[in-house]
Structures are given as structure tokens and as C-alpha cells.
Amino acid sequence: MAKIEKQEREAPERREPVWDYATAPEATDIVRLEDRYGLFIGGEFVEPKSGKYFQTINPATEEVLAEVAEAGPEDVDLAVRAARHAHEKYWRALPGSERAKFIYRIARALQERAREFAVLETMDGGKPIKESRDVDLPLAAAHFFYYAGWADKLEYAFPNRRPHPLGVAGQVIPWNFPILMAAWKIAPALATGNTVVLKPAETTPLTALLLAQVIQEVELPPGVVNIVTGAGETGSLVVTHPDVNKVAFTGSTEVGKTIRRALAGTGKHLTLELGGKAANIVFDDATLDQAVEGVINGIFFNQGHVCCAGSRLLVQEPVFEPLLEKLKERLQTLRVGDPLDKNTDVGAINSRQQLERIEELVASGVQEGAEMYQPECNLPERGFWFRPTLFTNVSQSHRIAREEIFGPVLSILTFRTPAEAVEKANNTPYGLSAGIWTDKGSRILWMAQRMEAGVVWANTFNRFDPSSPFGGYKESGFGREGGLHGLEPYLDFDGGGD
Ligand code: NDP
Numbered sequence: 001m002a003k004i005e006k007q008e009r010e011a012p013e014r015r016e017p018v019w020d021y022a023t024a025p026e027a028t029d030i031v032r033l034e035d036r037y038g039l040f041i042g043g044e045f046v047e048p049k050s051g052k053y054f055q056t057i058n059p060a061t062e063e064v065l066a067e068v069a070e071a072g073p074e075d076v077d078l079a080v081r082a083a084r085h086a087h088e089k090y091w092r093a094l095p096g097s098e099r100a101k102f103i104y105r106i107a108r109a110l111q112e113r114a115r116e117f118a119v120l121e122t123m124d125g126g127k128p129i130k131e132s133r134d135v136d137l138p139l140a141a142a143h144f145f146y147y148a149g150w151a152d153k154l155e156y157a158f159p160n161r162r163p164h165p166l167g168v169a170g171q172v173i174p175w176n177f178p179i180l181m182a183a184w185k186i187a188p189a190l191a192t193g194n195t196v197v198l199k200p201a202e203t204t205p206l207t208a209l210l211l212a213q214v215i216q217e218v219e220l221p222p223g224v225v226n227i228v229t230g231a232g233e234t235g236s237l238v239v240t241h242p243d244v245n246k247v248a249f250t251g252s253t254e255v256g257k258t259i260r261r262a263l264a265g266t267g268k269h270l271t272l273e274l275g276g277k278a279a280n281i282v283f284d285d286a287t288l289d290q291a292v293e294g295v296i297n298g299i300f301f302n303q304g305h306v307c308c309a310g311s312r313l314l315v316q317e318p319v320f321e322p323l324l325e326k327l328k329e330r331l332q333t334l335r336v337g338d339p340l341d342k343n344t345d346v347g348a349i350n351s352r353q354q355l356e357r358i359e360e361l362v363a364s365g366v367q368e369g370a371e372m373y374q375p376e377c378n379l380p381e382r383g384f385w386f387r388p389t390l391f392t393n394v395s396q397s398h399r400i401a402r403e404e405i406f407g408p409v410l411s412i413l414t415f416r417t418p419a420e421a422v423e424k425a426n427n428t429p430y431g432l433s434a435g436i437w438t439d440k441g442s443r444i445l446w447m448a449q450r451m452e453a454g455v456v457w458a459n460t461f462n463r464f465d466p467s468s469p470f471g472g473y474k475e476s477g478f479g480r481e482g483g484l485h486g487l488e489p490y491l492d493f494d495g496g497g498d
Pocket of ligand 1: 234237
């Protein structure tokens with residue numbers, strides 16, 4: 001006995017080995033940045049008549065990447081004129097099969113240069129390279145492929161309705177999926193015979209400008225796609241230009257409302273894809289480990305800068321404790337940091353302004369009495385970062401349960417019955433998406449019928465496919481992008497409009 005005790009005392013202390021990933025940075029030498037970028041108008045890069053430029057930075061390092069032209073009224077006017085001229089001179093009369101060839105070329109060029117695009121997207125926007133490489137670029141190419149396929153089949157898509165293009169489309173996109181949103185906007189517009197003036201977001205213009213180079217290389221007729229960079233003022237000039245026939249906007253509900261007011265009575269066609277506050281609903285019969293992955297993906301994918309993010313988790317009471325424990329454990333394993341590292345799960349917040357907005361809303365959550373949990377993690381010294389965050393003790397009146405945070409922040413609420421889940425899920429001015437986690441098919445259908453949301457995912461989340469329509473209800477906007485539905489907003493069917 002004495003011997004055993006001695007052995008125990010002398011046994012070396014056993015420690016769990018600490019395993020960590022070695023860094024795996026993606027090289028950036030494939031990207032050739034220019035010091036200054038002009039506007040892409042009439043198939044050429046031109047200096048802005050405004051004479052103004054602004055800087056675009058890497059949000060992970062705060063380094064300036066390039067100077068980019070800021071389009072003023074004269075520039076936007078030139079871009080719209082170029083688009084009008086291209087529409088009348090070549091594009092509207094070109095057979096669909098010929099338009100398709102150009103769109104296929106763009107799709108193939110995106111695939112061929114996917115790595116270059118992905119690295120640039122990550123440098124300019126802060127999203128993890130594994131997401132830009134595995135999600136944004138493949139989906140952007142898939143959108144061009146998909147809509148190229150429709151270009152010569154419009155008569156079959158809309159039998160007996162005589163589809164006609166609308167003319168010039170003014171398109172304004174946000175900073176969360178820069179190249180993917182450009183693809184969502186440009187591909188259906190071109191397939192339906194419209195020409196385009198696109199305004200990328202101020203903080204993420206570089207991949208749209210690289211796309212402009214691709215457009216030059218595939219010899220798309222000059223002026224069919226024009227890209228004008230700038231901030232909100234430039235966006236406003238594009239959407240209010242009197243010679244723009246169709247406006248497609250993705251961004252905040254606030255700006256969407258401003259645009260709708262500005263366009264009222266002008267006869268312009270409009271689609272709005274705006275904010276969201278999606279409920280991700282976990283029932284007590286769900287496979288919890290699978291649900292945990294879906295919840296994590298739902299809110300931490302792209303740092304939560306996702307309009308359809310599952311930012312409100314509704315958990316059925318019996319599984320609240322075990323699910324929370326698993327979520328906290330999983331949060332500890334998320335790797336936050338250098339977006340160019342292939343192991344990174346959560347990259348940089350897109351801008352200082354967005355970081356401040358997240359911080360302000362999170363502070364309101366603490367102040368209003370919700371309980372915050374953040375994992376231990378070392379954040380880089382420079383750049384814009386926010387720890388993955390969970391809130392429990394959240395009530396429906398809290399700002400963090402009502403407002404779009406657009407960051408890596410999850411608000412967790414509970415429910416007892418399916419009816420209560422429906423009530424809580426729909427208790428929002430938004431209606432973009434929802435997620436349902438349950439073992440029962442009948443419950444999925446019952447819930448999906450009652451969700452006021454444009455997209456309902458079951459036992460999965462954040463799945464996108466070019467053939468599937470996407471869009472919102474209520475303050476999340478109107479109109480659909482993707483699929484056959486995504487062609488319709490770019491067409492007129494009454495025999496006019498062209
Ligand atoms: P905005 O809605 O301001 O930006 C979206 C796009 O619209 C950008 O290209 C922007 O230009 C442009 N824009 C801004 N004002 C006007 C205007 N009056 N007329 C036409 N275009 C305009 O979003 P923010 O970047 O300001 O983000 C604020 C909040 O909006 C976020 O915190 C998030 O909650 C939400 N948001 C939601 C998105 C979604 O997809 N649901 C996407 C982006 C933001 P620029 O950025 O260059 O100034």
C-alpha cells in the first residue's frame with residue numbers, strides 16, 4: 001500500500017497535449033494590384049471626370065491596397081449612355097445563342113482565374129480564403145453558367161408571353177459577397193438582353209474591377225457591362241438616372257427604402273434584396289451535433305455578414321442546455337484571424353464602420369440584460385476583428401433580437417411548442433430566410449408553410465444554388481434572384497419595353 005501511494009506521488013503530472021494548426025497562408029503573388037483603378041465605361045478603363053479617387057484597404061491589416069475612382073454625376077451619365085448605346089447597337093438584337101456564348105466565356109474565365117479572384121476577394125473584403133475559394137468563386141461561375149443556359153430559351157421559359165429586355169439595368173451591390181453579388185446581378189441581366197451599369201460597394205471594389213478585365217478579355221461588346229465605383233452617392237446617381245429602366249439593389253433595408261421612395265412614380269422596374277434576422281429553429285428531436293454545425297455555419301459563415309444569416313437561434317426547451325454546451329465547445333474550436341490562412345474559420349470584419357456597428361449592438365445586448373459568451377482567442381493587433389459571440393437570456397424586445405447585427409453574434413431564445421416557434425420566428429419586420437432542425441418530415445412541412453420567409457432550409461443552412469430562387473418578404477425586400485424566377489425582373493411581357 002505504501003509503495004502504491006509513493007508511486008502515485010511520484011508519477012509525473014499528466015497533461016493533455018495541446019494540438020494546434022501550423023499556419024497555412026495562401027500566397028498573394030497571383031494577384032497583380034494596380035496603384036490606381038479607373039472606371040470601366042464603354043469597354044475601357046477611363047479616368048473619372050470627377051477627378052476623385054478613394055482608397056480601398058485590406059481590413060485584416062489596414063494596408064492600403066489601391067486607389068479607386070469615385071464616379072460623379074458626369075461619369076454615371078457616361079456609363080448609362082454607354083449602356084444605352086450598347087443595348088441599341090448590339091445587345092438587344094443579338095440572338096440569345098450569341099449572348100450565351102459571351103456569358104459562357106465569362107463563366108469559364110472566372111473558373112480559370114478562380115484562385116486569383118479568391119485571393120483578391122479575401123484581401124479586399126476580409127473573408128476567409130477557404131470561403132472565397134470554395135463558396136464565392138464556384139457559385140459566381142455557376143451563376144454565369146446557369147444564366148448562359150437560359151439566354152436562348154426565354155421563349156420556352158415564358159411561353160406565349162413574348163419576353164423583351166427592359167433596356168439598361170442599374171445595379172448596386174454590397175460588400176459581403178462582392179464577386180458573387182456581381183454575378184447574381186450581371187448574369188441574368190445579360191441573359192435577358194439588358195445592358196448593365198454596376199456599382200460595387202466602396203469597401204470592396206477590386207474583384208468587380210478584375211471582372212471588368214475579364215469582360216474585356218472575352219470581348220463582350222463595349223458598353224454592355226459598365227462598372228462605376230464610388231460610395232453611396234454614386235449608387236444614388238445610378239439608381240436615379242432617368243435613362244435607367246431597371247434597378248436591382250442588394251443592401252440595407254434603410255437604403256432600400258430610400259431607393260423605393262426615390263423611384264416611386266418613375267416607371268422603373270425595381271427589385272430589392274435587403275436585410276434579415278433569420279430564425280434557426282432547433283426542435284428537441286433534432287440530431288444535435290448536426291444542428292450545432294448548422295447553427296455555427298448559419299451565423300459565423302462570412303463573419304455573419306450574411307443577409308440570410310441564422311442570427312436568432314430558437315431552441316426547444318428540453319434541449320437548450322445540451323445544445324448550448326455543445327455550441328460553446330464548438331465556439332472554442334473556431335479559428336479567428338488571418339483570412340488568408342487556409343485554416344481560418346472567422347476572418348476580419350469588413351470595415352471599421354461595420355465593427356463599430358457590431359460593437360454598439362453587442363453593448364446594447366449586455367446593457368439590456370442578455371448574457372454574453374465569447375471564447376478565448378487571440379486577435380491580431382491590426383485590422384478589424386470581433387470574437388464569435390453568443391447571447392443567452394435574450395428577450396424578444398432586445399435590440400440584439402430585433403436588429404440586423406451583420407456580424408458574428410448569435411442571439412439564443414427558447415420555445416416550448418411548434419406554434420410558439422412559429423410566432424417567435426415570424427416576430428420580425430424581416431422575412432428572408434429560416435432554418436428548421438427536426439427528425440420529422442411532417443414537422444418540416446408544417447413549419448415551412450408557416451414561415452414568413454423567402455427561403456426555408458431544413459436540416460441544413462446557407463445552401464445556395466443558381467437554379468433556386470432567393471429573395472424576401474416584408475422588409476427583406478421583393479423580387480427573386482436565381483432560377484427561372486430571377487429572369488423575370490429583367491423582362492417585359494406586354495410587347496413593350498424594348
Ligand atoms: P448599404 O445598404 O449602405 O450598402 C449597400 C450598397 O448600397 C453599397 O454599394 C452602398 O454604397 C450603396 N448605397 C448606399 N447608399 C445608397 C443610396 N442612397 N442609393 C443607392 N445606393 C446606395 O449598407 P452599409 O454598407 O451601409 O451597411 C449598413 C448595414 O446594412 C449593415 O450593418 C447591415 O446590417 C446592412 N447590410 C445588409 C446587407 C444585406 O445583404 N442584407 C448588405 C450590406 C449591408 P457604399 O457601400 O459604397 O457606400
